[in-house]
Amino acid sequence: MTHIHIDQVHKVYASQGREVVALQNIQLSIAQGEFVCLLGPSGCGKSTLLNAVAGFSLPSSGAIRVGDAVVRAPGPDRGMVFQEYALFPWMTVAGNIAFAMEVQDRATRKNPTDIAARVDELLDVFKLRDFRDRFPKDLSGGMRQRVAIARVLAMDSPVMLMDEPFGALDALTRRSLQDELLRIWQRFGKTVLFVTHSIEESIYLADRIIVMTYRPGTIKRDQRVDLPRPRDPADPAFNALKRELGALVMTEQQRHEAQEAV
Numbered sequence: 707m708t709h710i711h712i713d714q715v716h717k718v719y720a721s722q723g724r725e726v727v728a729l730q731n732i733q734l735s736i737a738q739g740e741f742v743c744l745l746g747p748s749g750c751g752k753s754t755l756l757n758a759v760a761g762f763s764l765p766s767s768g769a770i771r772v773g774d775a776v777v778r779a780p781g782p783d784r785g786m787v788f789q790e791y792a793l794f795p796w797m798t799v800a801g802n803i804a805f806a807m808e809v810q811d812r813a814t815r816k817n818p819t820d821i822a823a824r825v826d827e828l829l830d831v832f833k834l835r836d837f838r839d840r841f842p843k844d845l846s847g848g849m850r851q852r853v854a855i856a857r858v859l860a861m862d863s864p865v866m867l868m869d870e871p872f873g874a875l876d877a878l879t880r881r882s883l884q885d886e887l888l889r890i891w892q893r894f895g896k897t898v899l900f901v902t903h904s905i906e907e908s909i910y911l912a913d914r915i916i917v918m919t920y921r922p923g924t925i926k927r928d929q930r931v932d933l934p935r936p937r938d939p940a941d942p943a944f945n946a947l948k949r950e951l952g953a954l955v956m957t958e959q960q961r962h963e964a965q966e967a968v
C-alpha cells in the first residue's frame with residue numbers, strides 16, 4: 707500500500723543568522739490513490755513539504771513514511787514533476803521517456819524490448835507519437851510537461867509529486883493538461899500530491915485540499931471535495947467552495963504581506 711504518512715514534521719531553515727520555521731507540526735495521512743492538493747500563498751511551505759516527501763530535503767524533526775518505508779532520500783517510488791520541465795535537452799521525446807526506465811533497468815533487469823513497448827504505449831497515452839524524435843526545444847510548454855509526466859509514469863512510481871506543474875502554461879493548455887492528468891490518475895491509480903496556489907485548480911483536481919498557513923507553515927484546513935468529476939467551475943457548489951477557500955488563503959496572504967512589511 708503506497709499511502710503517505712507525515713508525522714509531526716517540523717522544518718527549520720537557518721537564514722541570515724535567523725531561524726525560519728517553514729513547517730510546524732504537520733500531521734497528514736494520504737491514502738493510496740488519493741489526489742491531494744497543497745494550497746496556500748507563496749512562502750507557506752508547500753514546496754518544502756513536497757521536497758521532504760520527495761526526500762530532497764529532510765525534515766528537522768518528525769518523520770515521513772511512503773508505504774512502509776521511512777523517507778531518507780529520493781527513490782523510484784516517488785516521481786517528481788516540476789514547473790520547469792526538467793527534461794534532458796539533448797535527448798528526444800522518446801529518449802527522455804526511456805531514460806528513467808533504462809536507469810531502473812539495471813536494477814529490475816527489464817529487457818530493451820519491454821522499454822521500447824512501454825515508451826510506445828506512453829507516447830500513445832499522451833498523444834505524442836508524432837513527436838517521438840523531436841527535442842524539447844521544439845515542443846510547446848504543454849507538450850514538454852506531458853513528456854515530463856510521461857517520464858514519471860515510465861518509472862512506474864506509485865506516487866506522483868507535482869510542484870506547480872502547470873503554473874507556466876496558458877489557461878487553455880493548463881485545463882487540457884489538468885484533464886489529462888485526471889484521466890491518467892484514474893487509469894493508473896497513482897497517489898498524487900500536487901502543489902498549487904490556484905484555488906480553482908485545487909478544486910478542479912483534488913479529492914482533498916490542504917490549505918496551509920503562512921510562516922510557520924501549518925495545516926489550516928483539510929477540505930474534502932466531493933463534487934462529481936468532471937467538475938464545472940461554473941457550478942454554484944464549485945463557486946461556493948472557491949469563495950470559502952479564497953477567504954482562507956487571503957487571510958494568509960495578508961499575514962504574509964504584514965510580516966514582509968515589518
Ligand SMILES: Nc1ncnc2c1ncn2[C@@H]1O[C@H](COP(=O)(O)OP(=O)(O)OP(=O)(O)O)[C@@H](O)[C@H]1O
Pocket residue numbers: 719720721726727728746747748749750751752753754755903921
Ligand atoms: N533553503 C532555504 N533557506 C532559507 N529559507 C528557506 C529556504 N527554502 C525555503 N525557505 C523559506 O521557507 C518558507 C517556505 O518556503 P517554500 O518555498 O516551501 O514555500 P512555498 O509555499 O512553496 O512558496 P512558493 O509558492 O513561493 O514556492 C519561506 O518563507 C521561504 O523563504
